[in-house]
Amino acid sequence: MNTSGPIPVDLTPEERYVLARGLAEWGGPASPTDELALAMGFGSSEDLWRGKGRELREALRRGEHLTREDWRRTLLATEIVFASDVVGAGLDWSITTGLADEKSVRMLRTIQRKIGRSIPASVSTMCGREREPPRGPCATCKSNGAGHQCDPAPDPRRMIRVHEPVTLHSGISELSRS
Secondary structure (H helix, E strand, O other): OOOOOEEOOOOOHHHHHHHHHHHHHHHOOOOOOHHHHHHOOOOOHHHHHOOHHHHHHHHHHOOOOEEHHHHHHHHHHHHHHHHOOOOOOHHHHHHHHOOOHHHHHHHHHHHHHHHHHHOOHHHOEEOOEEOOOOOOOOOOOOOOOOOOOOOOOOOHHHOOOOOOOEEEEOOEEEOOOO
């Protein structure tokens, strides 16, 4: 499987538009911190808006394929900016994008499925750390081959732990997971 080069994901122009708007919202009503941008895979809040984020918006508009990491950071940035009224566009999403919340949720679910099928979780990265691919047959469907389609529960031994608090917005300190 290709893990570093561009990966095709069969998105419609409207689905690409949602992702591009999701990235663009970080320069509008959203209030990202550098810590949040780093957690999403960007170098800083400036990189999210003017650097890598701009490159990704332009690539989406041109219909280009993205790398696995770029698909993941684009999707995560869109999910957060859509849903969060604390750091994202939240309640302003439908006003600033022209997309109704209900339609946006349906489209995000479709995008999540398409990206998930193209970029299996078994070789995904989270916060820049490579997760170890599973060994042996799948515990859910007993498949051991390519094309494996089930969605087993995550193995808690492989989950990334964040122990220190992260400052998200206006001095709010939260998201300490263990």
